[in-house]
Amino acid sequence: MSLIFYFSPMSTATLTSIVLEELGVPHDRKRVDLKAGDNKKPEYTKLNPNGKVPLIIHDGTPIWESAxxxxxxxxxFGVAKGLWPAAGPRRGEAMKWVVWTNVTLGEAVYRRGHFGEWAAPDAGNPKGVAQANKDIAELLGILDGALAGKQFLLGEYTLADAHANSFCDWLRHSKIDFSAFANVNAWSERCAARPGYQRAMSFEMG
Ligand SMILES: N[C@@H](CCC(=O)N[C@@H](CS)C(=O)NCC(=O)O)C(=O)O
Structure with a gap:
């Protein structure tokens, strides 16, 4: 078995790094220097034409998109380790949170960025940022409601928690206000206490 993980620290690849450390699957880590533009070089874009991280190559097949x-x-690898449900409705539940994170929550977060902190000088749209912040708060309210009375999204910990929580880490880093979401904050602490999460974070720092 061959598994190669292309990453850059403090990026969307961090989600994948946590997933790999939770699974404990042997893999080779290859750091991609985004500032040097290594992700836009032909040797990389032939593997991921989007020129982005994360990317894994499993037994020769490139797979991109963190979700x-x-x-x-x-x-x-997760079913045997109790970290991913077997095929069936519970797997559907795990998948819905992974896709919701990237597509639904992600849309509002990227919109906030494009109208705000990533906009060119004088090209920002404060009303757009305000609407995006409102939408993000509504979506985090959905996550908070789903975690009421539960330790993790499906009850037991799964990789859906690793994925969605790592995305929330990024949102906190982007100064999104989490003060109203007590269930999300307590869940994030539980996710962050896991050895797999901590191993992945030590790679981020190193
Ligand atoms: N939808 C993609 C997004 C990946 C993404 O945006 N990666 C960023 C890092 S956070 C990247 O590689 N950016 C480099 C670039 O666009 O030049 C996923 O979830 O994998």
């Missing part, structure tokens, strides 16, 4: 990678690794 797809989490679900794929869960299916391949």
């Amino acid at each position: 797809a990678i989490t679900m794929y690794l869960g299916e391949q």
Whole structure:
């Protein structure tokens, strides 16, 4: 078995790093220097034409998009380890949170960025940022409601928690206000206490 993980610290690849450390699957880590533009060089874009991280190559097949990678690794390695549900409705639940994170929550977060901190000088749209902040708060309210009375999204910990929580880490880093979401904050602490999460974080720092 060969598994290669292309990453950059403090990026979307961090989601995948946590998933891999939770699974404990042997893999080779290859750091991609985004500032040097290594992700836009032909040797990289032939593997991921989007020129982005994360990317995994499993037994010669490139797989990109963090949501797809989490679900794929869960299916391949997570079921036997109790970190991903077997095929069936519970797997559907795990998948819905992974996709919701990237697509639904992600849309509002990227919109906030494009109207705000990533906009060119004088090209920002404060009303757009305000609306995005409102939408993000509504979505985090959905996550908070789903965690009421539960330790993790499906009850027991799964890779859906690793994925969604790592995304929330990024949102906190982006100064999104989490003060109203007590269930999310307590869940994030539980996720962060896990050895797999801590191993992945030590790679981020190193
Ligand atoms: N939808 C993609 C997003 C990946 C993404 O945006 N990666 C960023 C790092 S956070 C990247 O590689 N950016 C480099 C670039 O666009 O030049 C996923 O979830 O994997």
